[in-house]
Amino acid sequence: MARTVVIEAHGGPEVMKIVDRPVGEPGPGEIRIAHKACGLNFIDVYQREGLYKLALPAALGMEASGIVEAVGEGVIHLKPGDRAAYSSQPPGAYCEARVMPAAQVCPLPDSISFEEGAAMMLKGLTVDYLFNRTTPIAKGDWVLFHAGAGGVGLIACQWARSEGINLIATAGSDAKCQMALDHGAVHAINYRTEDFAKRVREITDGRGVDVVMDSVGKDTFEGSLNSLRPLGMMISFGNASGPVPPVDLLALASRGSLKITRPTLFTHIADHATCQEMAGRLFSKVASGSVRIEIGQRFPLDQVAEAHRALEARMTTGSTILTL
Template sequence: MARTVIIEDHGGPEVLKLVDRPVGDPGPGEIRITQKAVGLNFIDVYQRTGLYKMQLPAALGMEAAGVVEAVGDGVTHLKPGDRAAYAAAPPGAYAEARAMPAAQVCPLPDGISFDEGAAMMLKGLTVDYLFTRTTPIKRGDWVLFHAAAGGVGLIACQWARSEGINLIATAGTDEKCQMALEHGAAHAINYRNGDFAARVREITEGRGVDVVMDAVGKDTFEGSLNSLRPLGMMISFGNASGPVPPVDLLALSSRGSLKITRPTLFTHIADHATCQEMAARLFAKVTSGAVKIEIGQRFPLDRIAEAHRALEARGTTGSTILTL
């Protein structure tokens, strides 16, 4: 048995329940993992509220780190006793232990702690696909990144700096803007102080940015389009402020033949070999010191509702983990 967070109905943080559930043995292609730390992400909120539909009752959580206890038939890249971390479907990471598919579970280097592993996999692999797999981005290019003081954002700031990319960060307070600058952003804009798109134009001397990376959604979408240069790419990869309304494709034409995509991490990591390659790039960034994983908050598993409230209120910085 393992303590596990589930929901039986969609709704607010009050629907989160901590229960004891059987773990079971791993089947073919699976592992059983005892978890040491669990990551908190906005996708967990989307699933809890029903924005992303789930069959109920359901366990939540997509990211964790721990020790492999057993492996099923066909699993060759992990063995009992291995340290491991993952961002993977199906949900169920909010647990002391679980049996789960092995393909997206990655061996965790000794130089990375369990807390860091739990804080970095979903967020760091997201940054990897944003910068390496979505559209070509080269040294000297300009990227606008929203919510840059969050877990994904602080990794993105450092990643951009390590690649010679000029990242313009936005955040909701001067303190968060300063944090983004300290982590490698070339410029930072407090979006509460006016039109961020106008400020982007000033910074880029009227040209606009090559790429926008926007996980905020509804509140920033229009300004994001207004920040792009002709032929620029809009990457909408989250909905923290709500879903983006329907888009008039002619608006992309009139703004300069803009491009737009709505990717998800789990498409990029669906292939086992690709997932392991992406994780290797992320681990190399961290072990080299180019990227430091900032853990801003820790909550015990039994305070999961409080953790969700803090995340939704944008009251967190860096990554948030659940301790076990």
């Protein structure tokens, strides 16, 4: 049996409950993993609220790290005793142990701690597809990144610095802006006190940025479009402030033939080999010191509701993990 966070109805943090669930043995293509730590992400909130519908009752959580206890038939990249970390479907990472598909579980290098592994997989793999798999971004290009002091944002700031990319971060306080600057952003804008689109134009001498990476959604979408240069790319990859309303395609034309995409991590990592390749790039960035994983908050598993409240209230910085 393993303590597991489940929901029986969509709603606020109070709908989460911890129950004992049987773990069982892995079948073909599966592993059983005993968790050391679990990561917390906005997708967990979207699933809990019902923005992303789950068949109920459902377990929550999309990333974790731990020790492989058993492997099923056909699993060759992992063995019992291996350290491992993942961001993977289906949900269910908020638990002490689970049986799950093996394809997106990655061997975790000894140089990376279990807490770092739990804090970095979904966020770090997201940064990898944003910079390497969505649109060409070259040294010297300008990127606007919203929520620059969050878990994804602090990784993105460091990633951009390591690649010679000019990243402009936005955040909701001067302290968070300073965090983004300390992690590699070349400029940071407090969107509560400044018009970020206007400030972006000033920073770029009126040109606009090549790419916007926006996980905030509804509140920043219009300003994000206004921050792009002609032929620029808008990457909308989250909905922290709510989903983006329907888009008038003529608005893209009038702003200079803009491009827009709405990717998801799980499309990018669906192929086993691609997932392992992306994880390899992420691990190399961390092992080399180019990217440091900042864990701003730790909550025990039985305080998962408090962790969700802190995330939704924008009271967190860096990554948040659940400890076991």
